[in-house]
Amino acid sequence: MSKDLKDKTPGELERIVTTRGQKKYQAGSIFSFIHSKGVEDILQISSLVKAFRGELVEQGFFISQLNTSRKLTDPDGTVKYTFDLGDGGVIESVVLIDGHRRTLCISTQAGCAMNCAFCATGRLQLQRNLTAAEIVDQVYAAEKQGGRITNVVYMGMGEPLANYDAVLKSARILNDSAGRNIGIRHLTISTCGIAPAIKKLAGEDIHPRLAISLNAPTDELRTRLMPVNAKYPIKVLLDAVETYQFRVKERVTFEYVMIKGLNDSLEDAERLIKLLRRFKCNVNLIEYNPHPGCKFKGSGTERTERFCEAIGKAGIETTIRFKMGQTIFAACGQLGANSQGV
Numbered sequence: 010m011s012k013d014l015k016d017k018t019p020g021e022l023e024r025i026v027t028t029r030g031q032k033k034y035q036a037g038s039i040f041s042f043i044h045s046k047g048v049e050d051i052l053q054i055s056s057l058v059k060a061f062r063g064e065l066v067e068q069g070f071f072i073s074q075l076n077t078s079r080k081l082t083d084p085d086g087t088v089k090y091t092f093d094l095g096d097g098g099v100i101e102s103v104v105l106i107d108g109h110r111r112t113l114c115i116s117t118q119a120g121c122a123m124n125c126a127f128c129a130t131g132r133l134q135l136q137r138n139l140t141a142a143e144i145v146d147q148v149y150a151a152e153k154q155g156g157r158i159t160n161v162v163y164m165g166m167g168e169p170l171a172n173y174d175a176v177l178k179s180a181r182i183l184n185d186s187a188g189r190n191i192g193i194r195h196l197t198i199s200t201c202g203i204a205p206a207i208k209k210l211a212g213e214d215i216h217p218r219l220a221i222s223l224n225a226p227t228d229e230l231r232t233r234l235m236p237v238n239a240k241y242p243i244k245v246l247l248d249a250v251e252t253y254q255f256r257v258k259e260r261v262t263f264e265y266v267m268i269k270g271l272n273d274s275l276e277d278a279e280r281l282i283k284l285l286r287r288f289k290c291n292v293n294l295i296e297y298n299p300h301p302g303c304k305f306k307g308s309g310t311e312r313t314e315r316f317c318e319a320i321g322k323a324g325i326e327t328t329i330r331f332k333m334g335q336t337i338f339a340a341c342g343q344l345g346a347n348s349q350g351v
């Protein structure tokens with residue numbers, strides 16, 4: 010069992026305190042000292058009697074803390090944090106600023122096993138899953154250095170649903186009213202399409218917003234771009250999304266990276282419309298972000314706008330997401346591109 014108190018839900022903390030002869034309510038106090046007050050040393054949890062704090066430390070309990078190794082700021086305001094995990098692994102998170110909205114894009118794994126053809130992170134291979142503490146700590150570290158985060162998107166390095174338990178636990182922790190208290194509608198989990206995990210998430214008692222990284226309207230092309238599609242083809246994936254939407258009744262986002270000459274024709278737009286018509290959804294068209302060694306080119310403004318117009322005319326809300334954080338390799342698909350030499 011991990012002895013990191015930051016990695017525990019209130020229920021898990023309750024078991025720790027009660028099995029040591031303490032009152033149940035002290036679990037809530039530990040949780041709020043860590044996740045609301047930002048305490049990083051057990052000895053500073055002043056609501057606990059001194060002897061019990063000492064007992065926890067003696068038994069090897071601790072409060073982990075991510076080590077920020079680098080902070081880069083793009084002229085457009087985007088900020089990228091690099092964290093050194095202490096075991097050779099490196100992860101990154103990105104703050105995107107849009108008026109009062111400060112969205113943090115967080116990582117869930119060091120590296121990624123999904124190998125999407127357009128993504129720098131996929132070329133790192135999977136190093137390891139992050140703990141729930143390492144996931145929530147990206148939020149706390151960004152807030153400590155740059156102010157309050159209003160939205161969190163699980164869209165950084167790694168496939169969130171391949172680290173299901175820690176990701177769900179982190180969402181529970183961030184959403185807990187005794188902790189950071191980020192509304193569940195302000196948490197978005199983005200997946201490359203692990204269909205059974207989407208269905209499992211539908212059956213949970215909390216439901217973050219769901220985003221699907223779709224990127225192609227046919228199985229043939231999607232499997233070329235995203236090998237996960239060979240296992241969970243588009244029909245299987247969209248059936249799982251339907252299950253989620255039926256349960257949650259919220260709009261689902263489909264992300265679509267625009268790659269020149271590959272997925273950006275008007276025929277592709279028509280195919281996409283046919284696939285998505287049945288959903289209450291919006292489509293984010295993302296400009297392709299090149300990184301060293303990549304073989305694709307972005308569609309460019311004209312083709313992207315033409316594609317956007319075609320989908321919009323079919324009544325599907327569509328937004329073009331312009332490149333942000335270009336100079337610091339902080340845009341979609343670029344994380345890990347320069348911190349680990351890919």
Ligand code: SF4
Pocket residue numbers: 121122123124125128129130131132165166167168201222342
């Ligand atoms: S796009 Fe996401 S799932 Fe695909 S390789 Fe990159 S990080 Fe992994």
